[in-house]
Amino acid sequence: MRLITSLIRRTVGRLSAGRRSRLAAPLVLLLGLLITGGMYAALSPASATKAADEDQVAKGRALFLVGCASCHGKNAEGITTVKGGQYGPPLVGVGAAAVDFQVGTGRMPLAQPGDQALRKAPVYDQDEIEALSAFVASLGPGPAIPEKSEYDYSKVSNEEMVRGGEFFRTNCTACHNFAGAGGALPRGRFAPSLNGVSAKHMYEAMLTGPQQMPVFSDQVLTPEDKLQIISYLKKNEATPAYGGFTLGSLGPVSEGLFAWLVGIGVLVGFAVWIAANPARSTRKKPTA
Ligand code: HEC
Ligand code: HEC
Incomplete structure (x- = not known):
């Protein structure tokens, strides 16, 4: 600290001594630029890609090469099939949030290409998910994992x-x-x-x-x-289902269908039963 102040004092002293010197104006400009740049670097908010440490990115890259590169490509550039489909889309710029979501909900790594990646128990632990996210985030800016x-x-x-x-x-x-x-x-x-x-x-x-x-x-x-x-x-x-059966919470359609199939079904069954079992009194002759 003392070194810096003495340095500044000496430069300023020299500058004011040689104010007339031709070097003074460019020097002041340079100093100004340096200070502004330094202040910006120190005070600007962390960008979406965050200063993830190199180790984590390297670890993420190693995990990626083993578990993800077969579909997404070694540099996450995506792999296109011969027919023009995709084994895996490019991941440059999808951001750490996408990786945290896909891997955290167990959707990725996909076992095999299919219609839809399903939610399942995650394969990677939290540290590994963070490393994978850091690696993908280092490839291009994208949404960060929310705080x-x-x-x-x-x-x-x-x-x-x-x-x-x-x-x-x-x-x-x-x-x-x-x-x-x-x-x-x-x-x-x-x-x-x-x-x-x-x-x-x-x-x-x-x-x-x-x-x-x-x-x-x-x-x-x-x-x-x-x-x-x-x-x-x-x-x-x-919130518990106060109404009893939710029937898939599909609303009036499923409720109406339920009422028709089950409600009317019971009534029809009842009618058939009545018809098949005529009143007992007719079977025996009246005694009187
Ligand atoms: C068997 C192939 C396969 C493997 C292995 C695989 N993926 Fe994927 N990935 C896909 C496909 C196909 C999609 C697009 C369909 C989808 O989003 O469900 C996808 C989508 C994604 C997305 C979403 C991209 C977006 O635009 O939001 C992310 C993030 C992702 N994968 C990360 C990974 C990571 C990390 C791994 C390794 C742990 C991995 N994937 C392993 C096939 C694969
Ligand atoms: C156009 C249809 C559509 C709309 C609109 C939509 N989603 Fe989705 N959402 C989907 C699909 C499809 C998936 C499954 C993606 C996958 O499996 O990769 C999904 C997945 C999700 C998941 C993940 C669930 C899980 O099992 O991990 C959440 C949470 C979610 N949506 C919330 C929302 C919210 C909140 C909104 C409104 C702000 C919304 N969605 C609007 C289609 C939609």
């Missing part, structure tokens, strides 16, 4: 949660059903149930839009909106 404060829904008020329900009904129910129970999509795919999904993975799903799900960027749903949706979904998950 805990961004998806911690414990402090969301009831009023905000109700607003979250409105956001959910306008943005998500078309695919995920109004109770978050999931639903079918074209070509054998489906939107999964949202019960039992962790708050972090919900946030990441909105940020990265897996498969047919659209990306809900912060311009579409602000971080507060996302948090409110999460709190609504968590409340929904914790």
Whole structure:
């Protein structure tokens, strides 16, 4: 520290001594630029790619080469099949959030190319997932893994949660059903149930839009909106089905079908039974 101050004092002293010197103006400019640059580097917010340490990236790369490169390519550039399909899409720029979501929910590594990657128990532990995320994030900027404060829904008020329900009904129910129970999509795919999904993975799903799900960027749903949706979904998950059978929470259609098939079915069965068993009194002759 003392060295720096003495250095500055000496430079400034020399500069003011030779103010007339031709070197003074460029020197002051250079000093100014250096200071601004240094201040910017020190004070600017960490970018999405974060200064992940080299070791973690190297570890992630090693894991990637073993578990993911066969479909996504050695440098995550993606591999195209002969017919023009994809073994795995390019991952440059998908961001750490996408990896944390895909690997954290067990979707990746995909066992074999199919219609849809299914949720299963994760293959990698948390350290390995972080390393894989750091490696993919180092390839190009993309959404970072959200901070805990961004998806911690414990402090969301009831009023905000109700607003979250409105956001959910306008943005998500078309695919995920109004109770978050999931639903079918074209070509054998489906939107999964949202019960039992962790708050972090919900946030990441909105940020990265897996498969047919659209990306809900912060311009579409602000971080507060996302948090409110999460709190609504968590409340929904914790609410018991007061009505008894939920019948897949599909609403009037499944309830109507149930009433027809089961309700009318019982009545028809009853009618048939009555017809097959005529009143007993007619079998015996009246005694009187
Ligand atoms: C058998 C092939 C296969 C393997 C192995 C595999 N993937 Fe994938 N991956 C795919 C396919 C196909 C998709 C696109 C379909 C989907 O999103 O479900 C995909 C999608 C992804 C996505 C989402 C990309 C996006 O645009 O959001 C990420 C992230 C990802 N993979 C990471 C990984 C990581 C990390 C590994 C290793 C642990 C891995 N994958 C292993 C085939 C594979
Ligand atoms: C166009 C249909 C569509 C819309 C709209 C949509 N999603 Fe999805 N969502 C999907 C599909 C399809 C998947 C499964 C992706 C996969 O398996 O890779 C999914 C997956 C998810 C998951 C991961 C679930 C799990 O099992 O890990 C969450 C959480 C989620 N969506 C939340 C939302 C929320 C919240 C909204 C509204 C803001 C929303 N989705 C809107 C289609 C949709």
